[in-house]
Every structure is written in structure tokens, then in C-alpha cells.
Amino acid sequence: MSDVSQSPLLRNFVDGRFVSGEREFDDVNPADGTVIARVTEAGAQLVNDAVIAARKAVLGEWGRSGVRQRAALLYKIAEGIEARFDEFVRAESDDTGKPRALASRLDVPRAAANFRAFADLIKTAPLEAFDTETPDGKLALNYAVRKPVGVVAIITPWNLPLLLLTWKLAPALACGNAIVVKPSEETPASATLLAEVMRDAGVPNGVFNLVHGFGEGSTGEYLVSHPDINAVTFTGESRTGSAIMKACAPGLKSVSFELGGKNPAIVFADCDRDETIAQLGDGIFLNTGQVCLCAERVYVERPILEWFVSAMKRKAESLKIGWPAENDTQLGPLISTPHREKVLSYFRMARELGATIVTGGGVPEFGDARDHGAYVQPTILTGLPESSCCVTDEIFGPVCHVAPFDAEEQAVAMANDTKYGLAASIWTNDVKRAHRVARQMNVGITWVNCWFLRDLRTPFGGVGLSGIGREGGMHSLNFYSELNNICIKISG
Numbered sequence: 321m322s323d324v325s326q327s328p329l330l331r332n333f334v335d336g337r338f339v340s341g342e343r344e345f346d347d348v349n350p351a352d353g354t355v356i357a358r359v360t361e362a363g364a365q366l367v368n369d370a371v372i373a374a375r376k377a378v379l380g381e382w383g384r385s386g387v388r389q390r391a392a393l394l395y396k397i398a399e400g401i402e403a404r405f406d407e408f409v410r411a412e413s414d415d416t417g418k419p420r421a422l423a424s425r426l427d428v429p430r431a432a433a434n435f436r437a438f439a440d441l442i443k444t445a446p447l448e449a450f451d452t453e454t455p456d457g458k459l460a461l462n463y464a465v466r467k468p469v470g471v472v473a474i475i476t477p478w479n480l481p482l483l484l485l486t487w488k489l490a491p492a493l494a495c496g497n498a499i500v501v502k503p504s505e506e507t508p509a510s511a512t513l514l515a516e517v518m519r520d521a522g523v524p525n526g527v528f529n530l531v532h533g534f535g536e537g538s539t540g541e542y543l544v545s546h547p548d549i550n551a552v553t554f555t556g557e558s559r560t561g562s563a564i565m566k567a568c569a570p571g572l573k574s575v576s577f578e579l580g581g582k583n584p585a586i587v588f589a590d591c592d593r594d595e596t597i598a599q600l601g602d603g604i605f606l607n608t609g610q611v612c613l614c615a616e617r618v619y620v621e622r623p624i625l626e627w628f629v630s631a632m633k634r635k636a637e638s639l640k641i642g643w644p645a646e647n648d649t650q651l652g653p654l655i656s657t658p659h660r661e662k663v664l665s666y667f668r669m670a671r672e673l674g675a676t677i678v679t680g681g682g683v684p685e686f687g688d689a690r691d692h693g694a695y696v697q698p699t700i701l702t703g704l705p706e707s708s709c710c711v712t713d714e715i716f717g718p719v720c721h722v723a724p725f726d727a728e729e730q731a732v733a734m735a736n737d738t739k740y741g742l743a744a745s746i747w748t749n750d751v752k753r754a755h756r757v758a759r760q761m762n763v764g765i766t767w768v769n770c771w772f773l774r775d776l777r778t779p780f781g782g783v784g785l786s787g788i789g790r791e792g793g794m795h796s797l798n799f800y801s802e803l804n805n806i807c808i809k810i811s812g
């Protein structure tokens with residue numbers, strides 16, 4: 321049992337100061353269930369203070385700051401993250417249970433890269449200009465200028481906490497907005513550390529505010545329904561997106577939503593077999609399957625079905641499940657025991673529906689403190705009808721269902737038969753087929769012979785229940801700024 325009184329206290333950051341909120345809650349390490357910190361929850365008053373501080377910053381010098389000044393600040397924040405790299409890795413890994421090796425390779429470098437990418441982009445972002453012929457035969461010049469939206473609320477989930485927060489924060493700052501962030505209640509640590517980095521980098525008071533707490537009936541809801549927020553950018557579950565949209569409707573706040581997925585992978589018989597197993601293996605199991613882009617539905621061309629299932633089984637069984645701090649650990653726990661209960665409930669339903677559990681389907685036993693954690697076995701299912709809830713619902717764990725197909729059109733139809741539409745992957749060496757099939761995918765992102773290969777300038781987002789809008793590159797700059805078109809008649 322951990323001694324809660326000895327746990328550090330993670331506080332809110334408002335108007336340049338760390339402040340306590342109304343109540344406290346536990347921050348739990350899902351690897352062994354220990355309380356690693358206490359967190360102070362921001363109530364309605366503190367959320368209001370944060371929004372007021374942000375508004376003051378937008379109306380003040382920050383709102384008039386130039387692009388070069390903001391870009392320089394973003395580079396400094398990137399350096400600040402790198403200077404405290406190990407602390408970020410530890411914070412992220414202790415909160416989520418993800419292997420430190422993964423946080424070192426993915427989450428923390430991407431956080432720094434997000435700031436650099438948007439610092440680079442804002443310096444060179446083009447603006448539109450048109451010569452316009454006027455009815456009286458003269459000329460007018462139309463040109464657009466970019467202005468901040470104002471106060472932006474950022475709400476983020478627990479699966480890639482720092483990566484996803486900075487993915488939105490960096491462009492929002494680059495465009496000159498002031499921000500109020502609410503990270504997931506499950507993962508408050510890396511955002512708190514980031515507040516220190518922001519302060520030390522010289523981000524002016526009120527420009528970056530952090531409020532901790534829960535969603536409905538708590539900090540998140542207070543924030544998104546606050547009348548002085550101009551825009552809400554949210555990553556999380558589709559259901560939550562719908563609740564947030566409702567809260568934003570009265571003030572017509574603009575929204576950007578990156579939501580859930582039930583992503584298909586289509587594996588053709590001509591694929592590069594070793595590469596497919598290696599990379600799609602990541603695409604199913606990385607971060608214990610808790611990446612919105614993970615493939616939970618895999619369609620395999622029938623002649624290689626048997627090979628695929630046994631090769632992916634070997635891959636799943638080879639993954640080292642362990643303590644997040646151990647260098648060779650490849651799979652940590654799920655985020656929490658309630659989330660594990662949800663994942664296990666799908667395993668139970670799959671069994672009841674007559675699925676074959678090719679591997680996994682249960683909880684690993686360690687005989688040590690990890691038995692108090694939220695571990696689950698990587699799992700492969702076959703034999704379910706496409707209409708079963710295990711094939712239609714986002715499970716968000718290290719699990720996929722594998723089904724055969726006989727013809728390309730059939731694979732496309734099965735892949736697109738979903739209310740979601742975030743990401744798809746296609747595995748083939750036939751380049752014509754790759755283009756043909758990719759264009760038919762009803763998703764925001766299609767990867768061919770790769771997965772989660774990112775270029776931060778590209779559009780990122782989903783269709784259907786997977787999101788509203790696109791972020792990335794110019795798409796982010798356009799969401800986080802207002803364009804004011806100026807039409808000036810040139811007399812002559």
C-alpha cells in the first residue's frame with residue numbers, strides 16, 4: 321500500500337502561478353495500482369479564473385505579438401522539453417503504464433517536434449492575395465491576414481497525453497492564442513511538468529493555463545461551456561465529442577474533434593510478409609492497443625489467412641509484457657482496471673458469440689505487485705460475424721479480429737462498413753492496387769505498407785464518428801486563426 325500523504329501534489333497553473341483547486345483525487349500507476357500523486361481539481365471558479373487570465377493575455381501584448389517572437393518561444397519550449405527529457409519519460413510512463421522505452425521513442429520526442437514543426441510553419445505560412453477587377457474597370461487588391469481566434473480550450477485523453485496535448489498547443493500558440501488546457505484525469509503529470517517548462521521558457525502569464533479534473537459535471541464541462549471560450553479542440557471518445565458539441569452550441573464555438581476509431585487493415589496475398597507482421601503487429605498492439613489509429617479489424621486474403629493468423633499469433637506471444645521501467649518491456653498495462661474490465665467484457669462476449677480465441681483472452685499472472693495492475697494479454701480473435709459488437713465497437717485494447725476475404729471489392733466493402741472512419745492500412749506489393757484501394761477508403765488517413773508514419777504537415781482527422789475537421793500543417797493554422805480578408809480598391 322502506498323503512503324498517500326507522501327505523494328506529490330499536482331496543481332493547476334493559472335495566470336503564471338501554480339494554484340490548488342477545491343478537491344483532491346488520486347493519480348494511480350496502472351502497472352501496480354499504487355497512488356503516485358494527488359491532483360487538485362479545478363472547480364468552476366478556478367476555470368473561470370483561467371479563462372479570464374487567458375482573455376487578458378489575448379487582449380494584451382501577447383495578442384499583438386509577432387510571428388518571429390512566437391516562433392522563438394516555441395523553439396525554446398521544445399528545448400525545455402528536451403532538457404527535462406527523462407522527467408517527461410518517467411511522468412508519462414508512470415501515469416499511463418506505457419513502457420519507458422516507448423515514451424522515449426515516441427511521446428516525448430514528438431512533443432518537442434510538435435513545437436518545432438509549428439514554429440517552422442508559422443514563419444513561412446503563406447497568405448492569400450488576389451488582384452480583383454472592379455465593375456468600373458479599375459483594380460482592387462484582396463488579401464487575407466491571420467489573427468488569433470482568442471481563448472482556446474484544449475481537452476485531451478490519456479493514451480498519448482503529452483503528444484496529443486502538444487499537437488494542439490503548439491499551433492494554437494503559434495497563431496497567438498491564449499490557452500486553457502484540461503488533460504485527462506488519468507494522466508495529469510506530464511501536463512503539469514509542461515507548465516513548468518512553459519513558465520521557465522518565458523511564456524507570458526495567462527497565455528498557458530492548466531486546469532485539472534474530470535469531464536462531465538467537473539472541470540471539462542465547466543471549461544467547454546464557459547461563454548468566453550472561442551474555440552474547443554478535443555481528442556477523445558466519440559460520445560464525449562457529442563457532449564462537448566452540445567455544450568459548444570449555444571455560443572457557436574468552433575470545434576475540432578479527433579475521436580474514436582475501429583480501424584481496418586487489409587492484407588493482400590502479395591504483401592511483404594515479414595514487414596507486414598512486424599509493422600502491422602505494432603499497428604495492433606503498440607501502447608497496449610491504446611492508440612486511436614490501431615487496427616482492430618484485419619481482413620486477410622484467403623490464401624494467406626492461415627499463415628497470417630499463425631504469424632501474428634507468434635508475434636503477439638513474443639511481446640514482452642512487463643514493468644514499464646524495464647528496458648526490454650514492449651507491452652505495459654492498460655490505463656486502469658475499469659478500462660481493463662471493459663476490454664475483458666469484450667473478450668467474454670467474443671467467447672459467448674462463438675469466436676475462436678487464437679491467443680490471449682485473459683490476464684497475465686506475475687506473482688508480484690503487477691497483479692494489482694491493469695495488464696491484459698494481447699489477443700487475436702477469429703470467427704465472429706461482421707455485425708458482432710466485438711467487430712463494430714472500439715475496444716481500445718491489444719486486440720484484433722481477423723476475417724478472410726476473397727475479392728478486393730469485398731475487402732473494401734467490409735473495411736468501410738463502420739460508423740467510424742479514422743485510419744486504414746493496406747498491405748500489398750501491387751502499386752496500382754494500393755492506389756486504387758486507398759482512394760476507396762472512407763477514412764481520414766490511409767497508410768500503405770506502413771502504419772502511424774507521420775509527417776506533421778499532413779491533414780490528420782477522421783470522418784463519421786471519428787471526428788470533425790482536420791489538424792496538421794496549414795489545417796491546424798487555419799483552425800487556430802481567424803482570417804480577415806481585406807479588400808482595398810486601387811484607384812486609377
Ligand code: NAD
Binds near residue numbers: 480578612
Ligand atoms: P474521453 O472522451 O473519456 O476523455 C477525453 C477527455 O475529455 C478527458 O480529459 C475527459 O476528462 C474529458 N471529458 C469527458 N467528458 C467531458 C465533458 N462532458 N466535457 C468536457 N470534457 C470531458 O476519452 P479517453 O477515454 O480519455 O480516451 C480514449 C478515446 O480517445 C478513444 O476513443 C480513442 O480512440 C480516442 N482518441 C482519438 C484520437 C484521434 O486522434 N482521433 C487520439 C487519441 C485518442
Ligand code: 6OD
Binds near residue numbers: 480
Ligand atoms: O500523430 C498525431 O498527430 C496524432 N494526433 C496521433 C493520434 C493518435 C491517437 O491515439
